[in-house]
Amino acid sequence: MYGRILVPVDGSSTSTAGLDEAIRLAKNQRAKLRLVHVVDEYVAYQSYDISGTALYYAGDLIDSLRKSGRKMVDKAAARVRKHGITAEAAIFENVAGRVADFIVAEARKWRADLIVMGTHGRRGMNRLVLGSDAEIVVRTAPVPVLLVKSVAPKARARKKKAI
């Protein structure tokens, strides 16, 4: 039914919760996964000043973001393959756009049947707004989106205690 599943990853525990669910689903559906990571270069470019010296800085930062992103996404793909699931990994660089727009565009281009992503299960204000990337994806995706709440480690410990 959902043979092509797109999974945005960023290495956080939230995104890992989404990836784990995607693995379970892919195993069950014999689906193919495509992991995408968007390097948010915007963060780096925000840090340069008029003198231009900081631009070097930005370049270094972007380079390391790229490298660590590539490493992270490859590691995630290896983990998926360990379960006997076909996985491809892709990395994108984002300068001015929204990360969510890349994900939606990629879902369209790759003809994904489903997007699976983790959202943070934070309490209070943050809980009320979802992850903003996740929310934009749900609002604009051309395909169904499976959102997986990750439970914060602290909350998980509390829950265990309560039992």
Add this chain to the structure above:
Amino acid sequence: MFKHILIPTDGSPVANKAVKAGIQFARHLRARVTGYHAIETIHPQVYGEGYTIGSNKIVETLTQRAREMGVRKIEHVAKAAKAAGVPFRGIVTIAETPYEGIIETARKQKCDAIFIASHGRRGLAGLILGSVTQKVLTHSKLPVLVYR
């Protein structure tokens, strides 16, 4: 994988599409389905100095009618589930708001996922996320599949 999927519906065309897809999803996973429809609590209107228009009897009648309509909407889901050979149970409850009813029912029935349309009868296709769906996403601890 998911064993018990909650599929809420408000009976709108968009929700009906999600119901169909949700049942197919359940069939693939060999999961069972609980169909759910929420009836919103009807409050008598209070005017002036505690003067109410709409007696308890009217509220009762309206609730009864809403319940009958809800049951009909669920029967629609039941039929689709039966045709697909998916184990099914239908539930209609009165809830303060639909999203609370959805989350409460998922919890009580021990569902492990919610399959919901991106918007219902109040939404605008392709543009926004329905208010009920949005609230379910915000408050549910279960995985939620938003169908569009």
